[in-house]
Amino acid sequence: MRAIWTGSISFGLINIPVKLFSAIEESTLDLDMLDKKDHANIKFKRVNETTGKEVSYADIIKGYKVDDKYVILEDKDFEAADAIKTKTIDILNFTEEEEIDSIYYEQPYYLEPDKGAMNAYALLRDALESSKKVAVTNFVLRNKESLAILKPYKNAIVLNRIRWEQEIRDSSALKLPAISKTKIKEMDMANKLIDQLTEKFDISKYKDEYHAKLLKIIREKAKGKLPETPKLKVVHKQSGDLMSMLKASLKNKKKSS
Known part of the structure; x- marks a missing residue:
């Protein structure tokens, strides 16, 4: 190092x-940016705004603009x-x-x-x-x-x-639900699910699976195979459906255990 x-x-x-x-x-994978038309590499150059000519890194200095002039x-x-x-x-x-x-x-x-x-x-x-x-x-x-x-x-x-x-943005501009002050059945069920899923933290258990899966897709595409896109199930329903999903989650955890 x-x-x-x-x-x-x-x-x-x-x-x-x-x-x-x-x-x-x-x-992360080292992905290159390419031109969509011919897959040529995209290159970035440090260019003088006035002359349009490329400037070497050794010739670049830093300045701060004050009254239209650089210090x-x-x-x-x-x-x-x-x-x-x-x-x-x-x-x-x-x-x-x-x-x-x-x-x-x-x-x-x-x-x-x-x-x-x-x-x-x-x-x-x-x-x-x-x-x-x-x-x-x-x-x-x-x-x-x-x-x-x-x-x-x-x-x-x-x-x-x-x-x-001062670098942390204020969250008050976000549209968020109010914090519940009363104990409801869904909350009790959610706490039971949290208890079931609670275990000692071990960082070695967690792996970057996305990196490996993306690399697998790249290798398959290199062989001419098209990847399958999984369908995501997104729930937009309210509390009645929440209770049934919480109960099902508790049952699934018990079965897997």
Whole structure:
């Protein structure tokens, strides 16, 4: 793996030099975009708006428009905005992980101790493990300030970037049913079904089946076979039908058990 950021964790008066690595890789097929007419590859070019000529990546700079003119920004300008945050994962406080709603979670990264930081890294990791707390931090990655939490994962410290409050859209504009305040028969039946389907979470049980099925369709189409499209059963009926479906779901679960 290649480090995408280097800096240090600020833990009280302790600075722990670390390297940041992406903790995930996408499980998607590498599909190319083609022209519908002749299946030729679609290519994207970085083009000068005035001349129409292609511009090499090395010749591209960044700018911000002010009063119809661009202010050009260099690497030193980004660091000058907050030199400390560009090189430091600053621990702001500690909290219970369950207090952070899952809607805020964005992307996980692995942190690896840099030279001479093994003991300090282990101390922070093990302290997080024993306290059952997560560290709330902020830092700058790719010219963007982010909130994040630090938590132990196996023998590593994981940095999980989380979104700012203002980045979450308000759900009040959605047309949603009111939350029921009375206990109804359907609710009782739904809770029984939830109880039947409740089990200890084991991530290894869940596989990306869509990826494999799509690859199978691609191979069959390569041989000239046309895939069959399954018919989906969508229910639009109200409570009377809900009760019968809940009862049937409970019976199916009992049979499968």
